[in-house]
Amino acid sequence: MLNHISLSRIDLNLLVLFQTVLEEGHVGRAAGRLNLTPSAVSHSLGRLRHLLNDPLFLRTPKGVVPTARALELGEPVADILARVGRVIASAVPFDAATSSRRFVVGAPDAIMASLMLPLLERLSRKAPRVDISLIHLMPVRHVGSEEHPWQASLQKLERREIDIAMLPLRMVPARFEARKLYEEDFVVAMRKGHVFARTPTLPAFCSAHHLLVSLDGSPHGFVDELLAKRGLQRRIALTVPTFMMALPHLSSSDLIAALPRRLVERHAPRFALAAVELPLKRKSDLIQAVATKAAIMDAGIGWLMQQIGEGG
Secondary structure, three states, X not given: OOOOOOHHHOOHHHHHHHXXXXXXXXXXXXXXXXXXXHHHHHHHHHHHHHHHOOOOEEEEOOEEEEOHHHHHHHHHHHHHXXXXXXXXXXXXXXXXXXXXXXXXXXXXXXXXHHHHHHHHHHHHHHOOOOEEEEEEOOOOOOOOOOOOOOHHHXXXXXXXXXXXXEEEOOOOOOOEEEEEEEEEOEEEXXXXXXXXXXXXXXXXXXXXXXXXXXXXXXXXXXXXXHHHHOOOOOEEEEEEOOHHHXXXXXXXXXXXXXXXXXXXXXXXXXXXXXXXXXXXXXXXXXXXXXXXXXXXXXXXXXXXXXHHHHOO
């Protein structure tokens, strides 16, 4: 627990020093990385010990070992420094050719698998030092709740946990900016030679054994809602948490699955898959790149939005 002290008296460099000592496990090596003397590092550690009410690092013949409290602080301190770095980087004029910024992009894995490879190829040419962190986003549905299934993803954007999200949304709140990437619909995917490909009728669809992509394992999706309106149902023999995980299971079994068309077209040759039209009518999804309007004012994020849009 922190001592009662004004934040204005806390030097951010102390957190940098803490992280470096934690990574190195040695005061001398940490001092070398920070261009400080070992005595200066020891003095700063003394200040940190006072602030945090913990020894933090214990001396051993081979260096120092972190206390339980130091290990507990490692992740939040790294997160604080990463956030500060992003704030400072966003204030610097953005030059794609020389920038070494890291951007965080969130999307369902089917969208990542459809768009990220060409995007990364463009970045390697235009911004060879820019790095990308990908965050897997999936809809969250609460029974009896009217909350939008992508609300949690939009909240991540507002908290700046991610810079840009790629989501199946037709409308976004006014505080966000969205740019169309592509229209997506679903097809029925299966291994090549599957009997369903020869008779892709609705009765055959209902009789087949299905795979469903479900983050929480719930055996119910939009297809089941469409079937229920007709008084029909199907058997979900297997659920998996990601779309990419679905592909090898389909290629080595008699399961079928309703999957995004673009995903299947891109990866069908690799997994020896076939696809037919879904025997149910459903409106296509609009896939959009989404960011807060405040984030778009950051020249780097605005540039990345443009690059993502080029691959839609």
